[in-house]
Amino acid sequence: MKISFKYIVVIILAMGSVISGCQKGDLLSNPNVAAENATVPVSLILNHITANMLREEEPVISTVYRYNQEIVSNYSYYFGSNAYNWSNTNHTYDMIRYCNQLELQAKRQYNSTTNVYFALSKFFKAYAYIWLSQRVGDIPMTQAGDVNNLTPAYDNQHDVYKNSLALLDTANTMIGALMSTPAVINSKVDANGDIFGLTYLQWRKVINTYRLRVLLSLSKRADDNADLNIKSQFATIFGSPDKYPVMTSGDDNMVYRYTTVTMYPPNRSGNAPYNNCANISKTFFNVTAAYNDPRVFALAVPAPAQLAAGKQVNDFTAYVGEDNGKSQGLMSSFSADGKYSSLSYNRYMSSASGANAEPYILIGYTELCFNIAEAAYRGWIAADAATWYLNGINASMKWYGLSQGQTLTIGNVDGTKPNQGTAIVDIAGFLANPNVTYNPVNGLTQILTQKYVAFFMNSGFEAYYNWRRTGIPAFSQGGVGIGTASNMIPLRWQYPQDEINYNNNNYKAAVSSQFGGTDDVNAKMWLIK
Numbered sequence: 217m218k219i220s221f222k223y224i225v226v227i228i229l230a231m232g233s234v235i236s237g238c239q240k241g242d243l244l245s246n247p248n249v250a251a252e253n254a255t256v257p258v259s260l261i262l263n264h265i266t267a268n269m270l271r272e273e274e275p276v277i278s279t280v281y282r283y284n285q286e287i288v289s290n291y292s293y294y295f296g297s298n299a300y301n302w303s304n305t306n307h308t309y310d311m312i313r314y315c316n317q318l319e320l321q322a323k324r325q326y327n328s329t330t331n332v333y334f335a336l337s338k339f340f341k342a343y344a345y346i347w348l349s350q351r352v353g354d355i356p357m358t359q360a361g362d363v364n365n366l367t368p369a370y371d372n373q374h375d376v377y378k379n380s381l382a383l384l385d386t387a388n389t390m391i392g393a394l395m396s397t398p399a400v401i402n403s404k405v406d407a408n409g410d411i412f413g414l415t416y417l418q419w420r421k422v423i424n425t426y427r428l429r430v431l432l433s434l435s436k437r438a439d440d441n442a443d444l445n446i447k448s449q450f451a452t453i454f455g456s457p458d459k460y461p462v463m464t465s466g467d468d469n470m471v472y473r474y475t476t477v478t479m480y481p482p483n484r485s486g487n488a489p490y491n492n493c494a495n496i497s498k499t500f501f502n503v504t505a506a507y508n509d510p511r512v513f514a515l516a517v518p519a520p521a522q523l524a525a526g527k528q529v530n531d532f533t534a535y536v537g538e539d540n541g542k543s544q545g546l547m548s549s550f551s552a553d554g555k556y557s558s559l560s561y562n563r564y565m566s567s568a569s570g571a572n573a574e575p576y577i578l579i580g581y582t583e584l585c586f587n588i589a590e591a592a593y594r595g596w597i598a599a600d601a602a603t604w605y606l607n608g609i610n611a612s613m614k615w616y617g618l619s620q621g622q623t624l625t626i627g628n629v630d631g632t633k634p635n636q637g638t639a640i641v642d643i644a645g646f647l648a649n650p651n652v653t654y655n656p657v658n659g660l661t662q663i664l665t666q667k668y669v670a671f672f673m674n675s676g677f678e679a680y681y682n683w684r685r686t687g688i689p690a691f692s693q694g695g696v697g698i699g700t701a702s703n704m705i706p707l708r709w710q711y712p713q714d715e716i717n718y719n720n721n722n723y724k725a726a727v728s729s730q731f732g733g734t735d736d737v738n739a740k741m742w743l744i745k
């Protein structure tokens with residue numbers, strides 16, 4: 217393709233003539249982009265923030281549930297690697313920018329800074345800052361979101377949490393001041409913009425329930441940071457339901473519901489056979505099938521090899537988990553032999569709209585019960601740990617649709633064969649198991665173990681964060697499948713690449729002050745030291 221230089225010059229000159237002509241007044245502003253001073257409906261901005269929040273949480277059957285050691289990928293092409301080969305994390309500053317715009321537009325449209333959108337903005341800001349900080353450590357907060365400062369200084373993690381807790385407190389107070397009548401209390405905040413469809417009262421419950429989660433995540437810092445008042449904050453919220461309402465049942469959960477429009481990820485109709493490319497983690501079955509937990513029958517299917525050997529679908533020993541630490545090559549060959557269990561096709565794969573599965577929880581009542589039980593065990597509040605522990609188990613059973621004496625149909629791995637039999641739900645027998653019946657001697661282990669089970673396919677990285685904080689339950693590590701240099705699970709992510717590229721001096725200072733100059737995924741941040 218030989219084109220002379222002279223010909224190229226002619227083309228350029230012709231283009232210049234056209235452009236010059238357009239500049240005489242024919243160019244129009246992009247009609248799809250709002251002007252800087254335009255009024256944008258707050259519902260649209262709120263919708264973006266809530267949708268973005270869900271995106272950061274990585275819903276069901278995604279990578280995060282391999283890191284939580286609930287499922288294991290045996291075939292990388294469809295379900296990826298199990299390796300904890302973490303590098304640079306994503307960030308949540310997009311949420312901060314949109315929160316600033318939400319406040320700007322809410323003030324313009326409602327002529328006040330005390331409306332519900334300002335309150336929700338404070339919640340989402342706190343959520344965004346904590347989401348990132350618990351991944352990396354110190355982050356920009358005080359100076360973040362200022363368009364006139366593109367290199368914001370870092371706040372230490374202590375201050376990020378202190379300021380975020382204050383934001384949550386203010387959010388609760390602001391919404392409470394707006395709840396003057398029963399009509400307001402039980403009305404939805406924004407039927408168009410809030411994808412969670414929560415009422416004013418339910419939003420307060422979400423905010424305070426989340427605040428208790430955050431306070432408990434600070435348990436390692438509860439005795440050496442008096443200014444945070446971690447224990448007293450928890451006790452105040454728990455003891456003041458009128459001022460700080462929290463969730464009282466699963467009806468208050470912050471959930472995302474899948475529909476024929478918002479379809480169930482990642483397997484749509486026609487892709488269900490790919491379910492056999494993932495197995496249930498041995499870590500999960502170690503504290504469920506081993507304890508005769510009926511949730512196993514609802515969430516998983518037996519290992520085909522166990523049934524071929526003569527076991528029945530209601531035999532808990534027929535449910536066999538795969539080791540997250542094993543090499544994926546071995547997993548693939550063993551999977552072909554049917555040695556391990558997979559997710560229930562009937563529950564998670566039979567409907568593209570998720571019609572047979574539970575909605576996805578971001579913040580929920582079951583977790584709250586276990587958080588209260590743990591706080592009671594630690595002596596933070598005057599409550600019975602055993603009662604709240606049992607409340608949490610029962611709430612989890614109910615969320616997965618289980619009741620005493622119920623008959624469950626057990627399907628197969630990919631829906632290509634008839635159902636394989638039935639099993640009877642025996643919650644009472646499960647609760648009578650010595651490993652499950654509450655015992656104060658090992659109460660903390662029991663509480664945290666059952667919270668881990670209740671996180672199955674929901675709540676993002678919370679199962680991992682609780683393990684990182686407490687070591688409970690025991691995650692598999694040390695094997696080559698973990699994928700790190702030491703074959704040990706990392707404790708943090710590296711900072712976002714954007715920070716390294718565009719805020720390098722402050723990034724380097726933060727890494728130096730926290731981790732000796734190395735952005736090390738195995739280093740302990742202030743939160744978990």
